[in-house]
Amino acid sequence: MILFLGILALIVAIILWVAKVAIGVVSSFGVIGFAVVIIGLILLMRGRRNSV
Numbered sequence: 349m350i351l352f353l354g355i356l357a358l359i360v361a362i363i364l365w366v367a368k369v370a371i372g373v374v375s376s377f378g379v380i381g382f383a384v385v386i387i388g389l390i391l392l393m394r395g396r397r398n399s400v
Contacts, residue, residue, distance in 0.1 A: 373385055
C-alpha cells in the first residue's frame, strides 16, 4: 500500500513538473509553443503505448 502511494505521488509530481514546464514554454513561445507541447505529448504517449 505504501509502495502504491509512493508510486502515485511520484506520477503526480512528474505530471505537475511537466505542466509547469509546459506553462513556461507556452508563456515564452505563445501558441506555437503550445502546439509543440501538445504534439510532443501525443508522440510521447503513442511511443509509450507501443513499447508496452
